[in-house]
Amino acid sequence: MTKQEALFTYLLRLADDRLILGHRLSEWCGHGPVLEEDIALANMALDNIGHATSLLTYAAEVEDKGRNEDQLAFFRDVREYTNIKLVELPKGDFGFTIARQFLFSTFAMLHYEALKDCADPQLKGMTAKALKEYRYHHRHSKQWIIRLGDGTKESHERIQKSINDLWMYTNELFFMNEVDEVLISEKIAVNLEKLRSDWQKLVEETLKEATLEIPDYKQYMQQGGRNGIHTEHLGYLLGEMQQLPRMYPEAQW
Amino acid sequence: MIDTMPSIDQVWEFLSEVEDPEIPVLNVVEMGIVRKAYYDDNNKLWVHITPTYSGCPAMTAIEMDVRAKLFEKGFKEFQVKTDFSEIWTTDWMTHEAQRKLKEYGIAPPKAMPTNAEELGDKVIPCPWCDSLETALESEFGSTACKALFYCHSCHQPFEHFKCI
Structure with missing residues (x-):
């Protein structure tokens, strides 16, 4: 695998996670439990989709086959999407969305901190920019985890269930293969396995403070997203997201 | 094409006329959104802009406004580039911008x-x-x-x- 191929795939992975998560977050627009949270979730959707756009623009440039960011977003099918399954699950209730935000943004923050010495200047710039945003996402979801976990009996039970249900999707955060090996040797990517203990520490600290139980790490863990094997939910999401550009592929706006 | 190319100082002045679409009391130079302006070896003008936030929806509007301003000032060939090499920070806002x-x-x-x-x-x-x-x-x-x-x-x- 060449460096170019590896970098293209790596950028797609980062972009797909953020585009799909951003889409799920955008589904809250107009449906948030209170106005401030509606705005907050829409803001975070925007951060993710905007960041995904930059990543896809760069991915298209690296691929150098005449595609652009819109073609990568709107004209790839489910099997070509490389996001982890965690981000494609339906938005669920507010607690479920918050639990996913917490698990994902904690990882994204650590990942982008680790990319601070990335040898690719463009990727380094984009991730340094987004790191500041993920710190906000992390703080926001962390505060809600504590409030809901250490809240009423109802909120405690529901946030615990969300954490439990999402747990088997978290191992995919640390997925690595040849793509990562090639880029680690180029000092562009980092060894994600090295982030695992920090992620566990941050997650466990907050769950404890929220009086929540830490689920079993040894349970069955989902996999496949990075290789294009997805849950049934992604197809519906892409159907909605891609419908317009696919019906009117020449449309300009 | 304009007969004599405006100096880079003049270009910065032109760019100072572009308002921030969300905060119209500020211009895009005071905001620190315009990072660089220069002529390349072929005398083509380059303007580098950087977003405040990755998903800032005003970026497209800002880019269009910058382009419109340069057209208005007589430029025909120029490039507006989104640049991530320096990360925007509120430290780049001028004191004047903070006061406004x-x-x-x-x-x-x-x-x-x-x-x-x-x-x-x-x-x-x-x-x-x-x-x-x-x-x-x-x-x-x-x-x-x-x-x-x-x-x-x-x-x-x-x-x-x-x-x-």
Whole structure:
């Protein structure tokens, strides 16, 4: 695998996670439990989709086959999407969305901190920019985890269930293969396995403070997203997201 | 093409005429959004802009406004490039920009660089009555770059331009 191929795939992975998560977050627009949270979730959707756009623009440039960011977003099918399954699950209730935000943004923050010495200047710039945003996402979801976990009996039970249900999707955060090996040797990517203990520490600290139980790490863990094997939910999401550009592929706006 | 190319100082002046679409009291130069302006070896003008936030929806509008301004000033061939090589920070906002923000009713970013961990603990003075009896309502406001506060002295909500 060449460096170019590896970098293209790596950028797609980062972009797909953020585009799909951003889409799920955008589904809250107009449906948030209170106005401030509606705005907050829409803001975070925007951060993710905007960041995904930059990543896809760069991915298209690296691929150098005449595609652009819109073609990568709107004209790839489910099997070509490389996001982890965690981000494609339906938005669920507010607690479920918050639990996913917490698990994902904690990882994204650590990942982008680790990319601070990335040898690719463009990727380094984009991730340094987004790191500041993920710190906000992390703080926001962390505060809600504590409030809901250490809240009423109802909120405690529901946030615990969300954490439990999402747990088997978290191992995919640390997925690595040849793509990562090639880029680690180029000092562009980092060894994600090295982030695992920090992620566990941050997650466990907050769950404890929220009086929540830490689920079993040894349970069955989902996999496949990075290789294009997805849950049934992604197809519906892409159907909605891609419908317009696919019906009117020449449309300009 | 214009007969004599305007100097780079003049180009910066032209760019200072472009308003920020979300905060029209500020221009895109004061905001620190325009990072570079230069002529390349072929005498083509390049303008580098950088987003405040990754998902800032105003970026497309800003790019179009910059292009429109350059066309208006007689430029025909130029390139506006989105540049991520330097990461935008509120430190780049000029003092003048901070003063205008406050006058406009938005509490300016505090001078010290901060990270998100601190926002809830910081005291942000009310831009209307300068009271320090204010409280954070939400870290996310009407645009990505602002947080929502409430003043307990004059009982007004206000926005604070977050430090990043």
